[in-house]
Amino acid sequence: MIGTNQILAEIRDRGYKGAERTLRRWLISIRGRNTPAPVPPAPPPTRDITGWIMRPIDNLTDEHQAELERLCGLCPDLAAIRDLALARARSASEARYPAAPSKTSGRSR
Known part of the structure; x- marks a missing residue:
């Protein structure tokens, strides 16, 4: 480390x-x-992030949910992937388990 006196001498030589x-x-x-x-913390392994995205949100620990939210906040592309995966899971679930028809849907007036 250079001391103040040395810096002063050098800049005075230059006209200070x-x-x-x-x-x-x-x-x-x-x-x-x-x-x-x-140094920011290292990102979680890709395998972990993929697992968090593909699992139902209810099956994630609070810590994993918070980390996924943090990562999605940092990366809009990751947030879009998560949203697409959630939408796909919902549509697959609806196709497998269609809503029961309501009791009034079969009646005609």
């Missing part, structure tokens, strides 16, 4: 005419700005 105190205040103001951003 300001005070040492001004340089110190500026250095304090920018300290910490170059810290690297925290």
